[in-house]
Amino acid sequence: MIVDPHAAVDRSISARGLRKAFGPNLVLDGIDLDVRRGEAVALLGANGAGKTTLLRIAATLVRPTRGEIRVGGADCAREPEAARRQLGFLGHGSWLYEDLTALENLKFWATLGGRPASAAALRAALAVVELDRWADERVRPFSAGMKRRLSIARLLIAHPSVLLLDEPFTGLDQRGAKWLEEHLQAFKGAGGAVLMSTHSFGRGFGVADRAAILAGGRIAADVAVAPLGAEGVRRLYEVTVEEGA
Amino acid sequence: MTYAHRAFIVLWKDVLTERRSKAALNALLFFSLLLLFIFQFTLGGDRERLTAALPGLLWLGFVLSGLVGLGRTFLLERENDCWDGLLLTPGDKSAIYLGKVAGNLLLMLIVEVILLTLFALFFNVDVGRALPALGLVLPLGTIGFAAVGTLFAAMTAHVRAREVLFPVLLLPVVVPVLLGSVRATDAALAGEPLSAVAQWLQLLVAADVIYVVAGLLTFDALLEG
Amino acid sequence: MSRILGWLAALGLAAGLVMAFGVAPREATQGNVQRIMYLHVPTVLVAYLAFVVVLVASIAYLWRRDPAADRLAHASAEVGVLFTGLTIAAGAIWGKPTWGTWWTWDARLTSVAILFVMYLGYLLLRGMIEDRERGARYAAVVGIVAALDVPLVHFSVYWWRTLHQPPSLLKPGPASMPDGILAALLVNVVSFALLYAYFVAKRVTILRREGEVLA
Numbered sequence: 001m002i003v004d005p006h007a008a009v010d011r012s013i014s015a016r017g018l019r020k021a022f023g024p025n026l027v028l029d030g031i032d033l034d035v036r037r038g039e040a041v042a043l044l045g046a047n048g049a050g051k052t053t054l055l056r057i058a059a060t061l062v063r064p065t066r067g068e069i070r071v072g073g074a075d076c077a078r079e080p081e082a083a084r085r086q087l088g089f090l091g092h093g094s095w096l097y098e099d100l101t102a103l104e105n106l107k108f109w110a111t112l113g114g115r116p117a118s119a120a121a122l123r124a125a126l127a128v129v130e131l132d133r134w135a136d137e138r139v140r141p142f143s144a145g146m147k148r149r150l151s152i153a154r155l156l157i158a159h160p161s162v163l164l165l166d167e168p169f170t171g172l173d174q175r176g177a178k179w180l181e182e183h184l185q186a187f188k189g190a191g192g193a194v195l196m197s198t199h200s201f202g203r204g205f206g207v208a209d210r211a212a213i214l215a216g217g218r219i220a221a222d223v224a225v226a227p228l229g230a231e232g233v234r235r236l237y238e239v240t241v242e243e244g245a
Numbered sequence: 246m247t248y249a250h251r252a253f254i255v256l257w258k259d260v261l262t263e264r265r266s267k268a269a270l271n272a273l274l275f276f277s278l279l280l281l282f283i284f285q286f287t288l289g290g291d292r293e294r295l296t297a298a299l300p301g302l303l304w305l306g307f308v309l310s311g312l313v314g315l316g317r318t319f320l321l322e323r324e325n326d327c328w329d330g331l332l333l334t335p336g337d338k339s340a341i342y343l344g345k346v347a348g349n350l351l352l353m354l355i356v357e358v359i360l361l362t363l364f365a366l367f368f369n370v371d372v373g374r375a376l377p378a379l380g381l382v383l384p385l386g387t388i389g390f391a392a393v394g395t396l397f398a399a400m401t402a403h404v405r406a407r408e409v410l411f412p413v414l415l416l417p418v419v420v421p422v423l424l425g426s427v428r429a430t431d432a433a434l435a436g437e438p439l440s441a442v443a444q445w446l447q448l449l450v451a452a453d454v455i456y457v458v459a460g461l462l463t464f465d466a467l468l469e470g
Numbered sequence: 471m472s473r474i475l476g477w478l479a480a481l482g483l484a485a486g487l488v489m490a491f492g493v494a495p496r497e498a499t500q501g502n503v504q505r506i507m508y509l510h511v512p513t514v515l516v517a518y519l520a521f522v523v524v525l526v527a528s529i530a531y532l533w534r535r536d537p538a539a540d541r542l543a544h545a546s547a548e549v550g551v552l553f554t555g556l557t558i559a560a561g562a563i564w565g566k567p568t569w570g571t572w573w574t575w576d577a578r579l580t581s582v583a584i585l586f587v588m589y590l591g592y593l594l595l596r597g598m599i600e601d602r603e604r605g606a607r608y609a610a611v612v613g614i615v616a617a618l619d620v621p622l623v624h625f626s627v628y629w630w631r632t633l634h635q636p637p638s639l640l641k642p643g644p645a646s647m648p649d650g651i652l653a654a655l656l657v658n659v660v661s662f663a664l665l666y667a668y669f670v671a672k673r674v675t676i677l678r679r680e681g682e683v684l685a
Contacts, residue, residue, distance in 0.1 A: 023600055061329055063469075063603065085335045093326020097258065099265045104258075111254040112334045112341075114247050138265075393615065400608045404598050414595065414612060417588040418619050421626035428630070444629060452622050459618055463611045466532050469604075 012037050012162050012193030013058060017067035020053055027053050029217030031067070035162075040184060040194035040207050042225070044237050045214035051197035052091070054214065055164045058195065059089040071162050088160030090168055094151045098140040102131055102150055105139060109154045117157065129153040130179070144171040152180065163187065165196035169204035177203045201234045213240045248340050255344025260351070262321065269317060269352060273310050277360045280306045281367055295368055300430040303364060304423060307387070308416075310356050315394035316411050318345055319402040328402070332468045342395065342464035346457070349391040350384075357383055370434075378433035385449040386426030390419050392456035399467045425449045472671035479668045482661025486512075489654035503567045508654055510560035512662040513553045514582060518620075520550030520666060521589065525617035528610035537681060538674075540606040543613055545673035547592050549666055554586040577631040581623050588616045602681070 018031035027050045035041045045051045056062045058069055060080040068075060074082035096105050106122045117125075126132045129149040139147065148171045155163070163184075169177050184194055184207045198204060205225075211233045213221040220240045225233055263269055284302050288295055295302070322328045331341055361379070365372045372379070397414050401407040425445040432442045439446065490508035527543035530536065561579050562572045573579070592612050599605035 023602075059329075059333065061332060081335060084333050087333075089329070089333060091326055091329060093324075093329065095327050095330040096325050097262060097321060097327065098325075099262045100258065104261065108254055108258045109330065109334075112251050112331075114251065114334070114336050116247075116250060116254075396611070396615070400595070400611065403604070404595070404608075406598060410591075410595060410598060413587075414591045417584050417591065418615060420584050421619065421622035424626040424630050448622065448626055448629075455618050455622065456615070459615050463532065463614060466607045467611060469607065 012039075013069070013071055013164075013195055015054075015058070015067070015069040018054070018057065018064050018069050019066040020050070020057060020062065021065045026217060028057075028064075031214075031217075031219055033212055033219055033222070035193045035195050037191050037193055038188050039209045040188055040196065041210045041212055042205060042208035043195060043197040043212050043214060044199075044233075045197070046241055049214045050217060051214055052166050055089070055166050055195065055197060056091070059087060059091075059164050060084055061089070071164075086160060087162045087164055088155040088158060090151060090155050090163070090165045092166060094147045095154060096139045096147055096150060099138060101136050101138055102126060102142075103135040105150065106154060106157060110157050113158050115158060122157070125153050125157050126150075128156075145173050145176050148172055149176060149179075152183075156183075161192055163192060163194045163196070165194065167197055167199060169198065169200060172203075180204065181207050201230045201237075205230045205233075211237075213237055215241050248337060251334075251336065251340040252343040252347070255341050256347045256351075259345070259348040263348075263352070269314055270355070273314055273352070273356045274359060276310055276313060277306060277356060277363060280309060280360075281363055285367070292368075296370060299364065299368070299370060300427045300434060303361065303430060304386070304427050306360050306364075307353070307357050308390070308419075308423065310360070311353055311387075311390055311394060312412050312415070314352055314356065315349055315391065315398050315415070316401070316408065318349060318395055318398040323402055328468075338465045338468050339461040341468075342399075342460050345399075346388075346391050346395045346460065349395050350387055353387050353391055354384065357387065372434065374436060375433040378439050379430065381439065382426060382429040382433055382446075382449075385446065385453060386422055386429075388453045389422035389449065389456050392453065392460050393418050396456075396460045396464065396467070399464065421448060422452050425452070472668055472675065475664060475668040475671055479661060479664035482657065482664050486654070486658035486661045489657045503564060506560050506564045508658045510557060510564060511655060512659040513560065514557040514578075515659055516662045516666045517550050517553040517557060517582075517585070519663065520546045520553060520670075521585070521617055521620065523670075524550065524589075524592075524613045528613035528617075531606060531610045532614075537606070538678075540610070541674045541677040541681070542670070543610060544596065544606075544677060545670045547589055547609075547613065548673060549669045551586065551589045551593060552669075553662070553666065554582060554589065557582055558586060575631065577628040580631070581627040584623050584627070585620065588619070592616060 013033070013035035015031050015033045018028055018033075019026070020028040031054060033041070033054075043051050043054065053062065057064050058071055058076060060071075060076045060083050063077050068077070070076065071083040072086035074080075074086070076083045095109070097108070100108065103119065103122055103126065106125060107117075107119075110117045110122065123132055123135055126135050129152055131146060131149055131153065134142070134146070139150065142150070148168075152168070168180060172180060181204055184204075188194065188207075188209075194207070196204075196208075198208075208225050210222065210224050212219050213236070221236060223233065223236065228236065284295075284306075288298065288302075319328070322331060331338070334341075361372060361383075364370060394415055397411060397418075401411045401414070404410055425448045428445045429439070429442045429449070432439065486508065490505050523546040524543050527539045527546060531539040531543060558579070561582070565574060566572050592609060595612055596605050596609050599608060
């Protein structure tokens, strides 16, 4: 079930016939996917199905073997710099330097990204993720949840218009998850697009407008969440993955 | 202006990290001390022979410590996926290369000064009068070494058997720098004026320029995963 | 295409052999051993040609990301290493009866040896990276740096030897070379160049087929 490509007016993420092989191993075998402005798509799939690979290709970290993917209108393989300027990527790694403080980490990434910010602005960003109290503490002893929040802060200070998130809710506690949900809703409201992979149908699923199920290297199902609800999507997922496996 | 800013922030981050963890510097200092003892043991007590071989030994020491230090250039970036972060920052990536080279240069120069001091002390060699000349030769040689070393370190960071591949790739390429530096150091320690080795100094400058420019132009291609 | 090259190379080599042993005059002091020069000099010249091709192909690859450029760089490096190895071996065989030693730290031999190790490292790097595309990029960078380094290696090693030792006996023929020797050399240089082209063409084809199978 592919969303009618002509219905979307403004496609922030657009993949067509995307294929990726690592040596003899074909991970993605013809992905067609669209994410519109102001929309969040949850990417579901078994472990090893290729969710991370797809996100990394969209983030211009990996080149596709065949096919095309565009982020914010820019071809990820041919114009990676243009794509990079618009996207924010949150992977499994935190991008944090453990011996630097939270503030110093933000300062580094902000300056390297070409948007040096004042200490006050960075502290404000830390306040948004509720880490301002630890601004001058080294990152090493931070909990996993705190590191995740700091990574998110790093992500947001660059003001991306497209977010590519690999299991963003993992490692967040109740409060952190609630905060992220609210923030993603606000992000969508402002016109941002979100593609996020997730394993959980509870936490954070409420943000998703659509769910795309990745199985057998393809998008096996692509549905709107609202009519089915989280529970309905979960059942569809189980059926799809069992079939395809 | 942003380019310089970005290169500097990379240097700043590495210096800050190093100052706090002291991981590289401590290991390298200890390593230098060990080298001193090894040279003494393997070359025997013949003072004449040691003094004659001093320029070579000095640079051998620099190269060996350099291999250890340079190989670690992107170690931190390998952790926590910071490498992805470097790749995804918009703008000219060569600024990152420049910052890294500057950091490596600084680290190596510090180790070299300490090694030189240790040599002077332990082998009872008077290096005082050679200091101004050495102040030119050491940086000239080290820049070339750091420029290629940083570039190759970026490459081997992602390869299996990187500990073997890194020296295998680096050492043949830096032979000109090594030869020039040893000859110029020899002249400096012998009290000759640097004009006597002008050819070598020109070679070092040419090598430095070629290596740095090559690095600036090709670093981008290495970052991509 | 490669078949034509192969035949031309074979013909050229045959002609070269004839020239080297039949036509060229016997060298006064060294005797017939000196004829190994007709192998030694062409192989080193062709090796340099190979590495220039690696440089150009590597730059082309980084610029265009064309896999054909990468295959050319790879093949040329392999054949270049082969020819460099041959040069060193021929040099050793020449050296033993002439000066009584397999190896001297003569400027040319030393710089060729460094060249050999540099490009061996290039091939080693390629062998250690599974991802074909990344291997191509990294190898291209090494190929460029190594090639730019060659003149630096040359000068530094030459000065290193000549400033402390008299110039070696192994001077290349100066301008006043008897016609027979020059002609034989030229024929052999051209034939070895053809041989190089033949090997590279064959290797590029194999690489292309490998790439197709794996894609």
